[in-house]
Amino acid sequence: MSKPRAVGGNRKASDRGSVIPWINASGETIPAHAVVQLRTNVVDGMSQASKPNSGTGLFFVSGPVAVASGKWGESKLWTKPRMVLVSGAVSVGDEVGPVSGSWQMQPGGTGFRVIHQPASGVATVVMVGGGGSGSPIIRFEIYEADCESREAVVRILSRNGLAPGEYEIYGETEVNEEGDTILSKFVRVYDKVGCYLNESNRNLFGRQGYATYLYGTPRHVYQPWWGFEVTNLCEQQTECEAF
Numbered sequence: 293m294s295k296p297r298a299v300g301g302n303r304k305a306s307d308r309g310s311v312i313p314w315i316n317a318s319g320e321t322i323p324a325h326a327v328v329q330l331r332t333n334v335v336d337g338m339s340q341a342s343k344p345n346s347g348t349g350l351f352f353v354s355g356p357v358a359v360a361s362g363k364w365g366e367s368k369l370w371t372k373p374r375m376v377l378v379s380g381a382v383s384v385g386d387e388v389g390p391v392s393g394s395w396q397m398q399p400g401g402t403g404f405r406v407i408h409q410p411a412s413g414v415a416t417v418v419m420v421g422g423g424g425s426g427s428p429i430i431r432f433e434i435y436e437a438d439c440e441s442r443e444a445v446v447r448i449l450s451r452n453g454l455a456p457g458e459y460e461i462y463g464e465t466e467v468n469e470e471g472d473t474i475l476s477k478f479v480r481v482y483d484k485v486g487c488y489l490n491e492s493n494r495n496l497f498g499r500q501g502y503a504t505y506l507y508g509t510p511r512h513v514y515q516p517w518w519g520f521e522v523t524n525l526c527e528q529q530t531e532c533e534a535f
Contacts, residue, residue, distance in 0.1 A: 312352060312506070313366045314339040322359045325375050325414050326395035327351055328367065341365060344390040350506075351390045351403075369504065370419040370429075371523065373407055378415045382406055388417065428505040430520065435478060437496035442483040443515065444496065446503070481520040488522040501525035 314330060316322050317340035328341040330350045341359075344351065352367030353376045359365035368374065377396040378388055389401025397404060397417065408416035419429075432446035481503040483489035489496060503520040 311366050311368055312339060313364060314341040316341055316359045316361050316363055316365055318342040319361055321361060322354050322365060323377060323395050324354065324356050324358050325377050326354045327376055327390045327397050328354055328395075329390065330367075341367075343393060343395060345392050369506075369523070373416045373418045375414050375416050376404075377413055378406070378410050378417075379413065382410050382415060384409050387420070388415075428520075430479065430503050432479070432481065432501060432503060434496050434499045434501075437489060437493045439489055439491060439493055439496065441515070442486060442489045444481055444483075444489055445478050446481050448477045448479060449500070479520055481522050482515050483522045484515065488525040495528060499526055499528070 312330070314328070315338055317331075318328075320343075322328060322341060327344060328351070329344040329346075330352060331340050331342065341352075341354070352370075353374045354365055354367060356375075378398065379394070379396040380399045382388060382399060384406050386399060386406050387402055387404065388397040388399055388406060389403040391398045391401045396413070397415075403419060404417040405420045406415045406417055428451065430446075430448050431450040433449055434444050435447050437444040488501070501522055502524040503522050505519070506521045
């Protein structure tokens with residue numbers, strides 16, 4: 293099988309980090325701007341795109357060109373609004389999402405909101421979470437970092453599309469503003485591009501950022517294929533100076 297290649301050889305390095313390559317395993321041609329559900333082939337570890345078979349899972353949007361069965365395609369992360377096929381009576385502000393057996397987002401699905409009026413069956417949507425659609429996103433604060441392995445244990449500050457208790461590790465307590473001792477929610481995150489958790493552990497402690505639950509090639513053999521990947525990390529804190 294040929295190696296997947298990026299579509300468009302002039303892509304900037306910053307764009308490559310936001311792209312998920314996959315092979316069309318649906319048995320039919322994936323239309324342009326279709327919503328796809330990603331799964332993993334446990335034999336070869338490749339991402340496979342197929343037609344959604346439920347309203348829960350990892351959903352992304354295919355590119356502007358149709359992808360034949362067995363061929364490689366790619367999707368971009370939900371870091372910004374994306375164009376997607378829609379059906380039904382859809383208007384700006386409506387919530388839509390993937391439904392079983394369709395390449396189109398529909399009012400019967402959830403997790404995405406229309407921000408540009410549909411034209412020729414294509415709308416621009418943003419991910420809003422809920423209903424299990426899309427990928428879980430967390431805002432975090434680093435609790436314990438390991439810059440050598442490019443991973444960290446972080447405390448969840450806010451979440452999107454993530455049910456309480458899912459993906460979390462426990463064992464630490466903290467005291468809230470009312471003086472009550474509570475169990476904090478922690479999870480492990482991974483820097484698979486190598487440009488976020490690449491400072492000293494001391495500098496990384498307490499830093500805040502965002503991570504998305506994704507499938508992707510591990511940077512090291514001890515990293516998982518599935519996990520929370522760091523997508524944004526704040527710079528070291530400096531004192532704000534108003535001029």
